[in-house]
Amino acid sequence: MQATSDLIGRFVTYILNPLILLIFAAGFFLFMYGLVKFMFALRSGAPSQDGKQHMLWGIVGMFIMVSVEGIIYMIDSTFNLQVMSGGGVDIGRIQNINTPANFFGE
DSSP: OHHHHHHHHHHIIIIIHHHHHHHHHHHHHHHHHHHHHHHHHHHHTOOOHHHHHHHHHHHHHHHHHHHHHHHHHHHHHHTTOOTTTTSSOOHHHHHTOOOOTTTTOO
16 A cells, blocks of 8 residues: 555656646736736727636636645545645644633733
């Protein structure tokens, strides 16, 4: 089981994470391109459906990549693969936080 987890971890680290980052960056740049195109169309007075479409598909692409990252984390925590152990929120540490005795004036 350890060998499978290591293989999946390497796949996620070296292939999937850079691919998600690349596609997210492409969506961001598509959104920015659409925004610039829309702004220049506003200056000329003509409505720009093309700029709006670029912005819409850029947002859709970024949303999909964030969703993919969330699905990967969900699968990792569901099956206890410990592939994504380097990132995310460590819930165990949050539960161990203690407030100081005089925090609320008591």
